[in-house]
Amino acid sequence: MSQSYSIHELASITKASLHGKIFDDQRFSWLLTDSRKISFARSAVFFALKTHKNDGHKYIGGLLEKGVSCFVVSRLPSNKSFLAKATFLLTTDTLNALQMLAAAHRSRFRYPVLGITGSNGKTIVKEWLAQLLSPTLNVVKSPRSFNSQTGVPLSVWNMDFSNELGIFEAGISQPGEMARLEKIIRPDTGIFTNIGPAHDEGFSDLEQKIEQKLRLFENSEMLIYSSENSILDDKILEWSKSHPRVSLRSWGNRITDTIRVNKKDSERADLLQIFYLDRRYDFQIPFTDKASVENLIHCLAFILINNLYEPGLPARVMKLEPVAMRMEMKQGINNCLLINDAYNADIYALGIALDFLASSSGKLKKMLIISDILQSGLPAEELYSTVAALLKEKNIDVLVGIGTDISKFVHTFSFLEAYFYPDTRAFLLNHDLSGFIDLGILLKGARDFGFERIGQKLQLQDHQTVLEIDLDAMVQNLNVFRSLLNPDIRTMAMVKAFGYGSGSHEIAGVLQFHGVDYLAVAFADEGNILRAAGIHMPIVVLNPELHNLDILFRYNLEPEIYSLKLLKRLLHEIQHFSAYHPENPFPIHIKLDTGMHRLGFMESELNELLSLLKNNTSVKVASVFSHLAASDLPEFDDFSMHQIAKFTRLSSIIETTLGYPFLRHIANTAAISRMPQAQFDMVRLGIGLYGVDGSGKMSRQLQNVTTFRSVISQIRVLQAGESVGYNRSVILQQPTKMAVVPVGYADGLDRRLGNGKAFMWVRGQKVPTLGNISMDMCALDITGTDAQEGDEVIIFGKELPVQEMAARLETIPYEIFTSIPPRVKRVYYSE
Numbered sequence: 004m005s006q007s008y009s010i011h012e013l014a015s016i017t018k019a020s021l022h023g024k025i026f027d028d029q030r031f032s033w034l035l036t037d038s039r040k041i042s043f044a045r046s047a048v049f050f051a052l053k054t055h056k057n058d059g060h061k062y063i064g065g066l067l068e069k070g071v072s073c074f075v076v077s078r079l080p081s082n083k084s085f086l087a088k089a090t091f092l093l094t095t096d097t098l099n100a101l102q103m104l105a106a107a108h109r110s111r112f113r114y115p116v117l118g119i120t121g122s123n124g125k126t127i128v129k130e131w132l133a134q135l136l137s138p139t140l141n142v143v144k145s146p147r148s149f150n151s152q153t154g155v156p157l158s159v160w161n162m163d164f165s166n167e168l169g170i171f172e173a174g175i176s177q178p179g180e181m182a183r184l185e186k187i188i189r190p191d192t193g194i195f196t197n198i199g200p201a202h203d204e205g206f207s208d209l210e211q212k213i214e215q216k217l218r219l220f221e222n223s224e225m226l227i228y229s230s231e232n233s234i235l236d237d238k239i240l241e242w243s244k245s246h247p248r249v250s251l252r253s254w255g256n257r258i259t260d261t262i263r264v265n266k267k268d269s270e271r272a273d274l275l276q277i278f279y280l281d282r283r284y285d286f287q288i289p290f291t292d293k294a295s296v297e298n299l300i301h302c303l304a305f306i307l308i309n310n311l312y313e314p315g316l317p318a319r320v321m322k323l324e325p326v327a328m329r330m331e332m333k334q335g336i337n338n339c340l341l342i343n344d345a346y347n348a349d350i351y352a353l354g355i356a357l358d359f360l361a362s363s364s365g366k367l368k369k370m371l372i373i374s375d376i377l378q379s380g381l382p383a384e385e386l387y388s389t390v391a392a393l394l395k396e397k398n399i400d401v402l403v404g405i406g407t408d409i410s411k412f413v414h415t416f417s418f419l420e421a422y423f424y425p426d427t428r429a430f431l432l433n434h435d436l437s438g439f440i441d442l443g444i445l446l447k448g449a450r451d452f453g454f455e456r457i458g459q460k461l462q463l464q465d466h467q468t469v470l471e472i473d474l475d476a477m478v479q480n481l482n483v484f485r486s487l488l489n490p491d492i493r494t495m496a497m498v499k500a501f502g503y504g505s506g507s508h509e510i511a512g513v514l515q516f517h518g519v520d521y522l523a524v525a526f527a528d529e530g531n532i533l534r535a536a537g538i539h540m541p542i543v544v545l546n547p548e549l550h551n552l553d554i555l556f557r558y559n560l561e562p563e564i565y566s567l568k569l570l571k572r573l574l575h576e577i578q579h580f581s582a583y584h585p586e587n588p589f590p591i592h593i594k595l596d597t598g599m600h601r602l603g604f605m606e607s608e609l610n611e612l613l614s615l616l617k618n619n620t621s622v623k624v625a626s627v628f629s630h631l632a633a634s635d636l637p638e639f640d641d642f643s644m645h646q647i648a649k650f651t652r653l654s655s656i657i658e659t660t661l662g663y664p665f666l667r668h669i670a671n672t673a674a675i676s677r678m679p680q681a682q683f684d685m686v687r688l689g690i691g692l693y694g695v696d697g698s699g700k701m702s703r704q705l706q707n708v709t710t711f712r713s714v715i716s717q718i719r720v721l722q723a724g725e726s727v728g729y730n731r732s733v734i735l736q737q738p739t740k741m742a743v744v745p746v747g748y749a750d751g752l753d754r755r756l757g758n759g760k761a762f763m764w765v766r767g768q769k770v771p772t773l774g775n776i777s778m779d780m781c782a783l784d785i786t787g788t789d790a791q792e793g794d795e796v797i798i799f800g801k802e803l804p805v806q807e808m809a810a811r812l813e814t815i816p817y818e819i820f821t822s823i824p825p826r827v828k829r830v831y832y833s834e
Contacts (some may be wrong), residue, residue, distance in 0.1 A: 718741070
């Protein structure tokens with residue numbers, strides 16, 4: 004950021020009162036709302052946002068230790084020593100203060116600003132417009148899909164006097180939100196992409212949702228939209244009667260449309276013909292799906308109406324590619340972890356991506372492969388000095404700089420191992436990729452540099468069948484459950500069984516980054532793997548085995564103790580480890596059997612247990628817990644209450660006898676939402692992290708995390724009387740369009756799901772299985788669809804919840820998740 008503000012300017016704009024130590028000479032240029040993602044702490048302002056899920060005020064102490072010295076708060080810290088270390092701007096509403104500051108910053112600039120809203124396509128239209136216009140205009144845009152009440156001010160804050168056009172997207176989920184975003188963006192021109200069911204739950208009906216979204220354009224000069232959606236067209240025409248200042252520019256097939264569109268098939272690709280002001284423009288386009296064509300026409304309409312067309316535009320259109328909405332994490336060559344984020348090549352996006360690299364790579368050395376950063380608005384020396392400071396702050400070990408600009412600043416990066424190449428081709432020809440071993444690698448390149456070629460070289464060859472894990476959705480689910488907890492209640496996350504099939508250390512890294520208090524694994528070997536991957540937080544081993552108790556001591560893993568035999572063996576083994584003694588006792592977790600009758604101490608064993616614990620000071624009880632047998636079933640609530648009461652009584656006896664406090668926990672995922680009285684000191688969160696609601700109360704709030712997907716390998720049309728697959732289990736009764744999909748029972752697809760007993764999702768509809776499930780493939784009946792070879796197939800995910808598959812198999816989602824073997828590649832995503 005080249006724009007900065009003094010502490011007094013910040014106070015004036017946000018109407019806040021100043022408290023604490025006042026830094027009169029300090030300038031602030033970075034806005035911070037997430038305490039885990041700090042860039043340039045000395046020049047950052049932290050806004051302590053308070054939501055129903057979290058409260059930013061509780062992170063002030065930790066941020067002070069990391070060098071942040073300016074805070075916008077709605078209450079002063081109770082720790083008065085903080086006031087001697089930092090400036091506090093006290094306001095009644097920190098979110099409003101953030102938005103006021105962004106609105107004031109926006110008012111400094113006079114160049115055109117485009118605002119984009121709609122149910123779908125906002126991010127695509129924004130990114131494609133930037134790609135099409137960037138060769139001739141300096142464009143500032145929203146990072147990723149930053150379109151919320153906090154995302155929009157953070158986006159607008161990136162505006163700079165060097166820019167020539169601003170493009171910002173705005174999304175809302177309930178009435179009243181868009182009016183606040185309009186004051187920040189203040190768009191001269193608007194694009195309303197489309198209207199659909201996204202976030203319907205926040206509005207009374209579709210008309211209200213359109214009306215609320217239109218508030219973004221209350222003070223705009225022009226609005227571009229498609230007339231092909233009749234509901235949207237009617238509502239916009241009605242709205243325009245009360246907003247005569249806003250000039251409407253529609254596109255479609257009507258004579259009255261400003262831009263008329265004609266789409267024809269050609270031999271090479273689809274031909275898109277656009278008519279504007281008595282001139283025809285022909286574009287060969289690289290895709291055929293309706294959504295992509297609609298998004299492109301929005302872009303071209305904006306360009307033509309604003310007289311931005313130039314001869315090189317058709318060639319740029321042909322180079323448009325699908326926009327990767329999220330960072331993608333895959334397994335790379337030679338035990339490397341590869342994070343592909345060629346989505347945004349700017350300073351702000353770089354900081355976000357480096358934080359993701361840090362949270363994901365554990366003990367691996369961290370490498371950044373980055374191209375020239377184009378159109379930053381900063382002088383090159385200031386730009387790459389800023390990049391260097393960020394890499395030093397984020398502890399990056401190795402840098403590969405690709406481009407003629409970054410290569411001029413070798414001396415700026417002399418503090419780390421660095422290599423420089425003029426272009427991607429030179430890197431691939433001259434750098435020995437076999438030396439990339441045990442690295443966490445972040446790819447961060449502008450599209451012109453073709454970093455996809457590097458990604459292809461560095462990632463392991465993909466199997467077409469993958470299990471995708473949406474890490475942002477997992478964090479969202481974590482925060483949903485956290486919002487149900489009383490203050491100071493801790494959280495233990497279950498990552499046993501390969502993280503419910505999603506990958507153990509990858510999931511553990513994210514949970515550690517987001518402040519979970521404990522992790523729990525089934526066996527010590529799982530804990531050992533997490534430690535090797537750089538997980539340093541407390542880990543509980545739920546099923547410690549007598550033959551390898553030494554692993555617990557060596558890797559600081561805390562065992563569940565459920566029997567006298569196990570405790571005695573542990574006490575014997577601990578004598579060989581001098582690190583644990585009365586001054587540094589080994590933490591253990593005592594399990595009580597209150598009715599589950601699986602593992603745990605019975606009440607009759609309590610006296611002997613307490614005698615052993617009191618007479619052996621080399622161990623200390625870190626927690627006492629139990630397991631509810633039926634917390635998800637209302638018909639057994641009386642039994643659950645009996646378990647809770649028994650647990651309360653027995654754990655109190657243990658605490659009184661031992662004479663020191665410990666954590667108590669009994670609530671699992673279902674109990675968190677159904678039984679607030681079971682929270683005690685900590686809760687255990689398992690399947691709920693993955694968006695599966697066992698209680699029936701949380702399904703609307705939880706997001707899908709795992710998507711099991713594949714592709715169509717081959718399509719055939721078979722005739723009546725023919726059979727499909729082994730054993731001729733199905734004889735076709737009519738001509739059938741069949742698709743072969745490379746997923747079988749060796750990939751975790753149960754054989755019982757063949758012969759129409761399950762469905763998959765193809766081209767927006769459910770299609771049944773056909774014939775028996777084979778080891779490595781299955782067949783689908785896609786009759787009546789326009790599916791093509793290479794099309795995506797969803798086995799389960801948002802469109803087909805895993806619960807449906809579990810119900811057909813008369814099992815539970817746990818079994819489905821954990822049945823997917825490691826040969827199915829896990830791909831991790833994050834925005």
